[in-house]
Amino acid sequence: MDVNIIGFSTLIKKECARFFSVYLQTIVAPVMTTFLFYVVFTTVFSGTRAEVFGFPFVTFLAPGLVMMGMAQNSFANSSSSLIVSKMMQSNLSDILMAPLTPFVILSGYVVGAVIRGLIIGFLSVVVLMLFLHIPVSSLAVIMVFSFLGCTLLALLGFIGGIWAEKFDHLSAFTNFVITPLTFLSGTFFSIENIAPFWQKAAQFNPFFYMIDGFRHGFLGVGDSNLYIGAAMLIVCNIVLWAGCQYMLHVGYKIKS
Known part of the structure; x- marks a missing residue:
């Protein structure tokens, strides 16, 4: 497969420059949101919630946040990058007409999104560690699930951006798909503490494996098997990647 290295690196630089140009909104604000979640949960539940996996509740909660x-x-x-290019700047056609294969275009958008996610994750951990002791069991596990999780969401974002014809569509995709899957994934609780039906349902939710694996990297324990979780995320990423490449190849909602 021929890869246009210059085009690929340029697309990544474009994506990074886009979110760095408004870093207060794209980096600082998400880190602050994570910290505020921590403050609220600490204020409300400090000393009142039982330990989870032998750790204080806020320590269990932090990796999920x-x-x-x-x-x-x-x-x-x-x-947002795709829909802004489609709806406001009308420059998506410039990228599509460039000598870039669907694989390179998709890779550029995904790498840019993953970089932003990893930066936010690193800064969030640093900020939380100023106020809370968070153990680190395995840096390798943390990095693997960080990469797999961010890639999964970047691909879903790519699908959402291609599919959406206006910002309301993207909001609906976020509100009815991303947010429910996130909140039902064990971010705020161990699935051991929920009804059996929801425990079974969580096992089909890739977001659960993403968050549980990431938490396992810090605490050394979790609700699921690490290898099963990693395999589930790899399969989901492969399927989504193939779907995204097909959408680009046929020009779904981006070629007239």
């Missing part, structure tokens, strides 16, 4: 911020912003980066 970080992963949630990473995932949501990876989705927001690729989806």
